[in-house]
Amino acid sequence: MRAWLERVEREKGLDVLEAQSRRGVIVSFVGLALILLLGGIQLMAQSDNNAFLPLLIRLLPIVLFLPAVWTRRARGHVWLAFVSLLYIMQGVMLASLAGHAVVGVLEAVTATGLFFSSMAYARFRSRNQRQHRQA
Structure with missing residues (x-):
């Protein structure tokens, strides 16, 4: 795996790979946030008191990482x-429930x-920064 990644880095270049993985992070981040928002709204509609707690619990962990994504920190x-x-894990659990x-x-x-693109971005960003520091 490591040899394959290093070959891809040599062929495409770290700048290109960093940009591609960044696009993947943004697309999957926004997509996941929308899915979580819709699921939270669905849970709020099923609840009797229309509390925002189900929506908050689903969205808060990912929203806390918005500054890290915005500032491009590896x-x-x-x-x-x-x-x-x-x-x-939550998605797999929901997939096993009827109607969800x-x-x-x-x-x-x-x-x-999001997992794969953010790991790829962290790898390519840190390697690209290290390469620019050495140059």
Whole structure:
């Protein structure tokens, strides 16, 4: 795996890979946030008192990483990848419930995309910064 990544880095260049993985992070981040928003609204509609707590619990962990994504910090993207694992588990759990299969699968797939793209961005960003410091 490491040899394959290093070959891809030589062929495409770190700048291109960093930009591509950044686009992947943004697309999957926004997609996951929208899915979580729709799921939270659905939970609010099912609740008797229309409290915002289900929406807050679903969205808060990912929204806390918005500054790290906005400022392009590699370490923040690594932590975002770890938190996206929670959303993968939640999506798989939702997919096993009757009536929530589609939302659960979408959440798991989007969170998996966020995991891979944020890990890739952290790798390519840190290697690119290290390369520019050495030059």
